[in-house]
Amino acid sequence: xxxxxxxxxxxxxxxxxxxxxxxxxxxxxxxxxxxxxxxxxxxxxxxxxxxxxxxxxxxxxxxxxxxxxxxxxxxxxxxxxxxxxxxxxxxxxxxxxxxxxxxxxxxxxxxxxxxxxxxxxxxxxxxxxxxxxxxxxxxxxxxxxxxxxxxxxxxxxxxxxxxxxxxxxxxxxxxxxxxxxxxxxxxxxxxxxxxxxxxxxxxxxxxxxxxxxxxxxxxxxxxxxxxxxxxxxxxxxxxxxxxxxxxxxxxxxxxxxxxxxxxxxxxxxxxxxxxxxxxxxxxxxxxxxxxxxxxxxxxx
Amino acid sequence: xxxxxxxxxxxxxxxxxxxxxxxxxxxxxxxxxxxxxxxxxxxxxxxxxxxxxxxxxxxxxxxxxxxxxxxxxxxxxxxxxxxxxxxxxxxxxxxxxxxxxxxxxxxxxxxxxxxxxxxxxxxxxxxxxxxxxxxxxxxxxxxxxxxxxxxxxxxxxxxxxxxxxxxxxxxxxxxxxxxxxxxxxxxxxxxxxxxxxxxxxxxxxxxxxxxxxxxxxxxxxxxxxxxxxxxxxxxxxxxxxxxxxxxxxxxxxxxxxxxxxxxxxxxxxxxxxxxxxxxxxxxxxxxxxxxxxxxxxxxxxxxxxxxxxxxxxxxxxxxxxxxxxxxxxxxxxxxxxxxxxxxxxxxxxxxxxxxxxxxxxxxxxxxxxxxxxxxxxx
Ligand SMILES: Nc1ncnc2c1ncn2[C@@H]1O[C@H](COP(=O)(O)OP(=O)(O)OP(=O)(O)O)[C@@H](O)[C@H]1O
Ligand SMILES: [Mg+2]
Numbered sequence: 001x002x003x004x005x006x007x008x009x010x011x012x013x014x015x016x017x018x019x020x021x022x023x024x025x026x027x028x029x030x031x032x033x034x035x036x037x038x039x040x041x042x043x044x045x046x047x048x049x050x051x052x053x054x055x056x057x058x059x060x061x062x063x064x065x066x067x068x069x070x071x072x073x074x075x076x077x078x079x080x081x082x083x084x085x086x087x088x089x090x091x092x093x094x095x096x097x098x099x100x101x102x103x104x105x106x107x108x109x110x111x112x113x114x115x116x117x118x119x120x121x122x123x124x125x126x127x128x129x130x131x132x133x134x135x136x137x138x139x140x141x142x143x144x145x146x147x148x149x150x151x152x153x154x155x156x157x158x159x160x161x162x163x164x165x166x167x168x169x170x171x172x173x174x175x176x177x178x179x180x181x182x183x184x185x186x187x188x189x190x191x192x193x194x195x196x197x198x199x200x201x202x203x204x205x206x207x208x209x210x211x212x213x214x215x216x217x218x219x220x221x222x223x224x225x226x227x228x229x230x231x232x233x234x235x236x237x238x239x240x241x242x243x244x245x246x247x248x249x250x251x252x253x254x255x256x257x258x259x260x261x262x263x264x265x266x267x268x269x270x271x272x273x274x275x276x277x278x279x280x281x282x283x284x285x286x287x288x289x290x291x292x293x294x295x296x297x298x299x300x
Numbered sequence: 301x302x303x304x305x306x307x308x309x310x311x312x313x314x315x316x317x318x319x320x321x322x323x324x325x326x327x328x329x330x331x332x333x334x335x336x337x338x339x340x341x342x343x344x345x346x347x348x349x350x351x352x353x354x355x356x357x358x359x360x361x362x363x364x365x366x367x368x369x370x371x372x373x374x375x376x377x378x379x380x381x382x383x384x385x386x387x388x389x390x391x392x393x394x395x396x397x398x399x400x401x402x403x404x405x406x407x408x409x410x411x412x413x414x415x416x417x418x419x420x421x422x423x424x425x426x427x428x429x430x431x432x433x434x435x436x437x438x439x440x441x442x443x444x445x446x447x448x449x450x451x452x453x454x455x456x457x458x459x460x461x462x463x464x465x466x467x468x469x470x471x472x473x474x475x476x477x478x479x480x481x482x483x484x485x486x487x488x489x490x491x492x493x494x495x496x497x498x499x500x501x502x503x504x505x506x507x508x509x510x511x512x513x514x515x516x517x518x519x520x521x522x523x524x525x526x527x528x529x530x531x532x533x534x535x536x537x538x539x540x541x542x543x544x545x546x547x548x549x550x551x552x553x554x555x556x557x558x559x560x561x562x563x564x565x566x567x568x569x570x571x572x573x574x575x576x577x578x579x580x581x582x583x584x585x586x587x588x589x590x591x592x593x594x595x596x597x598x599x600x601x602x603x604x605x606x607x608x609x610x611x612x613x614x615x616x617x618x619x620x621x622x623x624x625x626x627x628x629x630x631x632x633x634x635x636x637x638x639x640x641x642x643x644x645x646x647x648x649x650x651x652x653x654x655x656x657x658x659x660x661x662x663x664x665x666x667x668x669x670x671x672x673x674x675x676x677x678x
Contacts, residue, residue: 202358203391205378207405207450214379217404221395 053273073274088256092238095177099185107189168250176244184233192226307334308369315364326514339501342511343673384451388462392435399431405454440467537670566655578663586633587657
């Protein structure tokens with residue numbers, strides 16, 4: 001390809017008719033800032049993370065670290081912290097399901113039923129972002145407190161609670177995760193419901209579909225891109241989260257994020273890196289399998 | 301017309317639909333006999349789609365009732381009505397293949413083995429090889445045929461077609477018209493067919509209703525409607541008309557005499573919508589004969605001599621534009637039978653036609669009503 005050695009100016013001057021000749025270069029130029037950003041703040045850190053995860057684990061901050069291509073870090077990480085991995089996936093999975101169950105009707109109501117209240121309701125969905133993540137999670141500590149009204153009401157209704165508490169239980173952690181990531185579920189759901197042509201739903205009704213069948217056969221499948229995007233945006237950060245366990249749970253609810261944080265703090269960089277990389281690979285594999293399964297590659 | 305035994309007439313009784321202050325359909329009363337092919341013809345925005353939507357149950361009438369046979373279906377939910385629609389916008393399900401789109405209605409009614417039927421339907425609309433495609437992978441005309449198949453396959457009691465052939469080219473359109481008509485006759489379904497195309501309405505329908513601004517101006521068999529329009533709007537919208545000012549001189553017996561520019565025009569009494577005072581004297585362009593020599597016979601109506609100002613030859617026929625002494629331009633269509641050479645621009649001519657081809661309309665109506673709409677519509 002001779003065009004590669006030419007400057008863009010040459011090319012257009014000589015051969016103005018080449019389709020896409022100029023456009024191709026413009027495209028690369030536009031990609032440049034993003035690509036630079038990704039290389040500096042994503043590719044390089046990932047590379048250093050992966051190489052750290054292969055360091056000799058006996059190193060400390062004082063003695064320094066040595067690259068050893070030590071796959072043992074991974075074996076140790078996975079065998080030692082399997083329960084944390086399990087808990088992370090379980091808690092994040094449950095939080096995602098609850099967020100979907102709460103978020104879908106909410107997004108549906110805002111998009112289909114809210115009429116002129118639509119914008120106000122959307123603002124309310126986003127409003128919690130105006131306070132810090134920490135403050136919001138801390139306030140759940142008050143809501144779920146041992147003497148709080150939630151615990152009191154549950155006791156009054158004779159709902160069995162372990163030790164009569166909600167705090168420091170999986171319930172509290174999952175509640176916190178669900179609450180914190182709900183907007184990430186609602187917004188993509190809303191966006192994809194909003195795109196649905198209501199005449200299609202009318203057509204389903206005209207073709208003998210009851211409102212419920214119309215929902216199942218038309219509205220739901222057409223909102224699948226939103227479901228996939230929403231569940232991913234909820235699940236991925238929830239699986240790596242450590243704040244909710246930190247503030248609402250006890251050591252029994254330790255998630256993988258808490259372990260990574262602990263290991264980094266104690267200077268066990270190789271082990272912490274191996275855990276991070278494992279979590280990342282695990283999530284990427286699950287996401288790919290999920291998207292395949294949902295059959296929404298072409299819709300995303 | 302082979303009406304289906306036990307078929308139910310579709311009746312609209314004083315149906316009005318208002319959107320806020322705007323009246324889209326105004327006090328419409330209409331009966332579509334079971335098994336008939338009913339065409340709703342009218343300019344854009346006159347309320348055709350709104351009328352169909354009320355029959356389908358997608359819109360609630362503000363006032364009035366809709367019946368199917370004895371059953372009042374005014375507020376029956378759409379999915380419970382034995383009515384299907386071919387939507388003007390197609391409304392195909394983008395996430396389903398062509399075959400799943402077509403099978404949709406049958407499956408919702410619990411039918412399991414639908415493949416053979418779907419295949420037959422796709423063959424009928426000439427889309428046999430397209431079963432696995434998504435709607436987005438079809439051309440506009442192909443999508444329209446899927447929409448047609450998706451509704452037809454359900455054999456509903458009433459099929460509502462909202463400009464179902466609008467996106468097809470002329471050849472395919474004619475072919476689908478014949479196909480639709482034969483399906484309708486065979487199965488004896490009731491078709492309510494909305495169209496802009498007056499030719500389509502007249503060739504296909506048993507009854508044509510001309511709608512204008514939310515009202516039905518006139519309805520009847522195509523030939524009646526064409527030969528005997530009741531309003532200037534119908535006269536201009538359905539085909540073309542020459543409308544000339546006149547005043548009724550004598551209205552006794554079964555023939556009226558009308559004075560037009562000093563000439564006496566005779567009109568059968570049953571073709572007159574008014575019987576005194578000022579009128580529009582109407583005649584269709586193809587009913588008028590042009591003569592270059594002046595030799596009026598008593599058996600025909602004729603006007604003072606005019607001058608040919610335009611000749612447009614189109615092979616089968618020729619259209620003459622003739623300027624009359626009072627300035628008005630009249631149109632004449634002549635079949636090119638070859639019995640006489642073409643007339644030339646500038647030549648003086650007589651216009652004559654038979655009294656039974658004349659119609660009289662109320663002079664209070666606008667003589668150009670519907671002219672623009674007809675041009676836009678076709
Ligand atoms: N939902 C609505 N809200 C307000 N006005 C409406 C609504 N639907 C239709 N209209 C108005 O009612 C009138 C009739 O509309 P309709 O769709 O029935 O026209 P149409 O005869 O089908 O026209 P076309 O041939 O262009 O499809 C139009 O003036 C339209 O603007
Ligand atoms: Mg319409």
